[in-house]
Amino acid sequence: MKAVEVRELVKDYGNFRAINGISFEVKEGEVFGLIGPNGAGKTTALRTIATLLQITSGSITVFGYELPKEAGEVRKIISYLPEEAGAYKNLTGKDYLNFIAKFFGDGEKFQNIVQKGLEIANLGERINDKVDTYSKGMTRRLLVGRALMVNPKLAILDEPTTGLDVINAQEVRRIINSAVEAGVAVLLSSHNMLEVEFLCHRIALINDGRIIASGTAEELKKEYDARNIEEAFVKAIK
Amino acid sequence: MIGNIIKKEFKELFLISTLLPIVVIAIVFGSVGNVIGNVGETLKEKPVIGIVDMDDGNFSDIAMSVLTQNAKVVYNGSDAEGGLEEVRKENGVALLVIPENFSQNIYANHPGEIEIYWIMKGAGMMDSISSSVGEGLIQSVNQEISKNLIQQDSPLDPALVLNPTKRIDTTFFKGKEIEGLSPSQLSNMLNSQSIVIPIVIMMLIIMAGSSVISSMGLEKENKTLETLLTLPVRRSHIVIGKMVGSALVGMIMAAIYMLGFSRYMSSFQSSDINLANFGLSLGMPDYLLVGISLFVALLAGLSLCIVLGTFAKNYRSGQTLIFPITALAMISMFTIMFKDFDTIPLALRILLFAIPFSHPMMAMRALMLDNYWLVIGGIAYTAVFTVIMIWIAVRIFNSDRLLTGSVRRRVALGKLAWGFRR
Structure with a gap:
């Protein structure tokens, strides 16, 4: 079964067309990357798939559930990590994980979810401190833990390493890879083309609300006779 | 150079959101002034x-x-x-x-x-x-x-x-x-409640309303709203959860405030007249009606606040958005303190009835005088008002407005109904 199937998706904000008829698929257990410049439509596409925005036209199915009709079902199997997400500052890291876990299970299932969140976030004793006292890297690790602890079938990650230092960014990438090995399908967006090349099985280049090319990193490099994805992207938008 | 800075400061500070509360407060005081202005004529x-x-x-x-x-x-x-x-x-x-x-x-x-x-x-x-x-x-x-x-x-x-x-x-x-009893003795007795009860209710509405609007502002400021909206929980449960949580916080805050205030008020009031001796007491069913009236008014206020809260961009703008609620509560409070529902002009009577917070403020006095229709009608109206506001709030939670600040035009009414079920 396809994890995500997007067909001719259009999203308008008033008179502005943010997404202009994009189509792509994400397979189970695959990391699919949307890459493009600011304002290209990456976040809008991810928010629409994450049930946050209404569809202007086109269709989206997530593991066979159709949006927006079955949004409630979709929310049970996805996990969305927004680009600049935060956590409730007056809660401790552990309380935050508890709060989220309660939406996904009770009893032993709840305990297992929280335990997994604690392991992924790997914040040691600091997990018992208020989120307000965390550094940006710690908050992001907590949020990645939150996103992946619930065993989603699809993780939607918007710029998962933006603003993080090299060490924290590498840690987050490692966590994502572990999740994929466990069978999670990942749809992510990034400005960082090298990161995408490292993480993603397949990539779609998006510009001005349209997908201008897609394929594996090797296929794209070959198609545009480029040394890396960054160069392929520049050639593709010309 | 200095002119450039002044221009920038003015542009940044002179906003509709800054101006609106001042205009509303000016209107409230103006209206109260008009009413008080008539006192002189009455005395002459x-x-x-x-x-x-x-x-x-x-x-x-x-x-x-x-x-x-x-x-x-x-x-x-x-x-x-x-x-x-x-x-x-x-x-x-x-x-x-x-x-x-x-x-x-x-x-x-x-x-x-x-x-x-x-x-x-x-x-x-x-x-x-x-x-x-x-x-x-x-x-x-x-x-x-x-x-x-x-x-x-x-x-x-x-x-x-x-x-x-x-x-x-x-x-x-x-x-x-x-x-x-002379009218002034009776009025003094009834006014001891007319002052305290409206202030209690006003504080409760403002405290709880402020909590719910701030909560919406904080969700946006802390970037937690998007996560919340993608969790497997119905939008209506998010709205009701926020309302009830804020109501609890508001009630605690108002109770603390009122402990001090009632002590302050009791230092001015002393009377050995027992209204029950004059057939002006409340029985258990009356107190139940007052409680229901207060409960639905609180829900109405909070549902209105949550709709307003969806406009909050952050905590600060959320604090500004509480002003319309404060103004409405103040209009109700001052009018009920100074005048009786039956003795105000028709337009003001309609306005007072339309403001949901007015009803619990008027309930005790109305019940003492066996005016059950005003209280029951008020409860029914406030309940309908609350349902409509919750419906609007859920609609907004289901729309793009929370995240993008705009609502996509919908043509099909069926879609509206569908959204509430989600």
């Missing part, structure tokens, strides 16, 4: 009264002379019931009955009784002004008779000379005949 007007003089003595002549000079007498006859009817028709304040032997009693060293049948229209602070003028008139009668006794070098008891008359008050108020 001669009170409209009726007189039944059944005594032909010297002192009743003095009384008649004072009354006819200082009041507009619309009835002067011998039929008390007819006189009362005439006073009522002329929108008067009281019928004064000077009984037989009035003068004789005073000469016999007994106070001369004057029976006063008051027609009370409202129990607000300002509703009792005209009857206070009437009470002043009786005081003048007392003084003139006293003066006369002194001039005659009367051998009567000095205490009686200084206070030769005695009032026997009966007040007709909203179908009730209350013996032994």
Whole structure:
């Protein structure tokens, strides 16, 4: 079964067309990357798939559930990590994980979810401190833990390493890879083309609300006779 | 250079969101000023009264002379019931009955009784002004008779000379005949609740409303809203959860505030009059109705706040958005403090009824006077208002507005209904 199937998706904000008829698929257990410049439509596409925005036209199915009709079902199997997400500052890291876990299970299932969140976030004793006292890297690790602890079938990650230092960014990438090995399908967006090349099985280049090319990193490099994805992207938008 | 900085500061600070609260507060104070402005006119007007003089003595002549000079007498006859009817028709304040032997009693060293049948229209602070003028008139009668006794070098008891008359008050108020209380005494008793209850409710609405709007602002400021909206929980549960959580916080905050405030108020109030003796008490069903009225008003306020909260961009803008709620609560509070629902102009009555917070503020007084329809109608209206507001809030939670600040136009009504079920 396809994890995500997007067909001719259009999203308008008033008179502005943010997404202009994009189509792509994400397979189970695959990391699919949307890459493009600011304002290209990456976040809008991810928010629409994450049930946050209404569809202007086109269709989206997530593991066979159709949006927006079955949004409630979709929310049970996805996990969305927004680009600049935060956590409730007056809660401790552990309380935050508890709060989220309660939406996904009770009893032993709840305990297992929280335990997994604690392991992924790997914040040691600091997990018992208020989120307000965390550094940006710690908050992001907590949020990645939150996103992946619930065993989603699809993780939607918007710029998962933006603003993080090299060490924290590498840690987050490692966590994502572990999740994929466990069978999670990942749809992510990034400005960082090298990161995408490292993480993603397949990539779609998006510009001005349209997908201008897609394929594996090797296929794209070959198609545009480029040394890396960054160069392929520049050639593709010309 | 400095001009450039001033221009930038002005542009940044002179926003509709900054201006609106000030405009609303100015309107509220202006309206209160208009109402208070009428007090002077009421005080200048001669009170409209009726007189039944059944005594032909010297002192009743003095009384008649004072009354006819200082009041507009619309009835002067011998039929008390007819006189009362005439006073009522002329929108008067009281019928004064000077009984037989009035003068004789005073000469016999007994106070001369004057029976006063008051027609009370409202129990607000300002509703009792005209009857206070009437009470002043009786005081003048007392003084003139006293003066006369002194001039005659009367051998009567000095205490009686200084206070030769005695009032026997009966007040007709909203179908009730209350013996032994003047309108000002009754008004004072009812006003002790009219002040405290509206302030309690206003504080509760503001505290709880502020919590829910701030919560929405914080969700956006802390970037937690998107996560919350992608969790497997119904939008209606998010809305209701926020409302109930904020109501609890608001209630705790209001309770703490009111502990201090009630202590402060009790230092000014002392009365040995028990309203229950005059048939003005509340039973258990009445208290239940007051509780229901307060509960639905709180929900109405919070549902309105959550709709307003969706416009909050951050915590700061959320704090600004509480001002419309504060203004509405203040309009209700001041109006109910100063005037009775039945004595305000129709337009203001409609406005007061439309503001959901008004109903619990009015409920106790209305129930004491057996005006059940006002209370039950208010509860029904407030409940409908709440359902509509929650529906709107859920619609907004289902739309793009929360994240993008705009609502996509929808054509199909079916889509609206569908959204609520999600």
